[in-house]
Amino acid sequence: MRFDILTLFPEIFDSPFRASLFKRAIDRGLIEIGVHNIRDYAAGKHRVTDDVPFGGGGGMILKVEPVDRALQAVVPDRHSSLVILLSPQGEPFTQAAAEELSLSSHIVLICGHYEGVDERVGRHLADRELSIGDYVLSGGEFAALVVVDAVSRLVRGFAGNHETILNDSHSTGLLEGPHYTRPRRYQDWKVPEVLLSGHEKNIRLWRRRESLKRTLERRPDLLTRADLTEEDQIMLGALRDESEG
Numbered sequence: 187m188r189f190d191i192l193t194l195f196p197e198i199f200d201s202p203f204r205a206s207l208f209k210r211a212i213d214r215g216l217i218e219i220g221v222h223n224i225r226d227y228a229a230g231k232h233r234v235t236d237d238v239p240f241g242g243g244g245g246m247i248l249k250v251e252p253v254d255r256a257l258q259a260v261v262p263d264r265h266s267s268l269v270i271l272l273s274p275q276g277e278p279f280t281q282a283a284a285e286e287l288s289l290s291s292h293i294v295l296i297c298g299h300y301e302g303v304d305e306r307v308g309r310h311l312a313d314r315e316l317s318i319g320d321y322v323l324s325g326g327e328f329a330a331l332v333v334v335d336a337v338s339r340l341v342r343g344f345a346g347n348h349e350t351i352l353n354d355s356h357s358t359g360l361l362e363g364p365h366y367t368r369p370r371r372y373q374d375w376k377v378p379e380v381l382l383s384g385h386e387k388n389i390r391l392w393r394r395r396e397s398l399k400r401t402l403e404r405r406p407d408l409l410t411r412a413d414l415t416e417e418d419q420i421m422l423g424a425l426r427d428e429s430e431g
């Protein structure tokens with residue numbers, strides 16, 4: 187899978203892909219990442235990439251021409267690439283969106299900066315606009331990193347054990363339950379006995395119950411959309427009774 191990132195600040199991407207799972211995935215050829223300076227595609231001696239907004243108002247706007255030229259250079263075939271503009275006004279970037287994007291072989295991410303991006307970039311050059319949350323960042327670079335990370339880890343082989351990814355929070359529609367590791371006891375804090383029992387069925391049931399409990403406590407909104415079995419519904423009913431009683 188390949189990502190190409192168009193940015194005015196390529197140096198922001200100097201280190202994130204040189205560590206941990208990214209380094210391994212890139213070394214093994216699972217993921218390719220190209221970072222391109224939009225300024226290299228700007229016309230004229232001064233390679234101007236931004237300008238004042240028509241109609242007045244503060245701030246500078248990223249121009250459409252250098253973005254268009256950069257896209258022409260990095261997208262060999264428009265039909266097999268997905269071009270995304272990072273924007274606080276875009277559709278929310280969720281786990282479901284990450285799963286959908288992970289089916290693409292080539293994703294191009296356009297990072298805005300300053301006051302924003304000429305509207306024609308989103309309207310005519312990008313296939314989608316994505317927002318990583320209801321807050322405003324100073325630039326799209328950290329949003330691009332979030333998208334690249336969430337999508338890459340869904341590529342088979344990126345994480346050591348792909349099965350664990352399928353149980354992650356949001357992948358199942360629920361939050362994942364708690365994890366523990368050695369030691370069994372630290373200070374007065376003990377590991378739940380069931381996890382030490384070796385009884386697979388009881389451990390599975392406990393994990394599912396904890397996952398439902400945590401979702402009920404922290405993100406009850408997720409329960410309305412989650413795919414719940416009859417067994418889940420019974421556990422959830424008992425958990426609701428417990429919390430009310």
Ligand SMILES: C[S@@+](CC[C@H](N)C(=O)[O-])C[C@H]1O[C@@H](n2cnc3c(N)ncnc32)[C@H](O)[C@@H]1O
Nearest residue numbers: 272273274298299301317318322323325326329
């Ligand atoms: C300061 S913001 C521009 C905000 C714009 N004036 C507005 O009100 O919608 C500059 C750039 O940061 C990026 N950005 C900011 N917040 C973002 C978010 N929540 N998700 C994705 N990208 C974001 C976008 O690329 C945006 O063009």
